[in-house]
Amino acid sequence: MTDRATQLLDWYDRERRDLPWRMEPGQNADPYKVWMSEIMLQQTTVASVKSYYKAFLEKWPTVQDLAGAELDEVLHLWQGLGYYARARNLHKCAVEVTRQYNGRFPEDEKRLLDLPGIGPYTAAAIASIAFGNKATPVDGNVERVVSRLFKVEEKLPKAKKKLAELAQTLTPQTRAGDFAQAMMDLGATICTPKKAACGLCPWMKECEARLKADPTDYPRKEAKKPKPTRTGYVFWLTRKDGAVLMRRRPEKGLLGGMMEFPSSDWQEKALSRQEAQRKAPAPALWSELEGTVRHTFTHFHLELKVLKGRISGNPPTTGVWVLPENLQDYALPTLMKKVVKKIFENR
Structure with missing residues (x-):
């Protein structure tokens, strides 16, 4: 394991967020709960998701229970989370996991990607967090951390491929799930978009953006087009x-x-x-x-x-x-x- 991975995991063991879908460091989580939380967290804050996550698990404790629900029930309980395509895909995915895999999520990223509503990020998150496989989920938090750590000048969205490749170089062979969650926590609590708490960051001494520029200037982004x-x-x-x-x-x-x-x-x-x-x-x-x-x-x-x-x-x-x-x-x-x-x- 590299020094960077060790530094971040040591920080995570001390500072990890207490979230309802997380297990203790070193323990693999329930794939159903990981999948549920990751779908809900897309374009939504952790604070908003907690109550919905609890309500869904109380109503449908297993993926088979969710598969047997009516879509209208799922949509009704989803109200307030927005982006309703996620709810429709949540139900479709539960049906497919139940039908194809007898209620057990596949461990392989490629097979996970074949399921409705599961993209590269979610597939990597399930593979690493739930199954302990070496996989690298890259969301906005991870992109921000990596862009600052390596001072990537290329602008988003074109920089996405490069940032994903750099993120993969950081992922250790062991504790990949903890490392993925550590990256998410670092971006969500320390390396935030508008204010970076560099003094608390385990990678403070080697972050190129902190050493050579203003970290909040990264990631570089193309100017947004006005909405019609x-x-x-x-x-x-x-x-x-x-x-x-x-x-x-x-x-x-x-x-x-x-x-x-x-x-x-x-x-x-x-x-x-x-x-x-x-x-x-x-x-x-x-x-x-x-x-x-x-x-x-x-x-x-x-x-x-x-x-x-x-x-x-x-x-x-x-x-x-x-x-x-x-x-x-x-x-x-x-x-x-x-x-x-x-x-x-x-x-």
């Missing part, structure tokens, strides 16, 4: 008993499989109200609510105007009718919760 803004109309269509029309979005794509209120296409060219009403799910006497529902996705901003109407003819043959007091029974994405809030504010 898309617009559209969302339709709150009710019938005589007050129930509102809802529909399920296609499984693939943005908010896939989630329930929503019907809407026009979301596009950069704004629709007129007349054009929007022609796209309504049914004829109605429409009134437009004041204000706009705004939401930001990863790649664009969205602004929706709300049209409210009462069915005046035959109801649509597709979709479901839901009484407003029962909306909590459905897994609604945050955008649709904002629509509900706008409706109730204008009652």
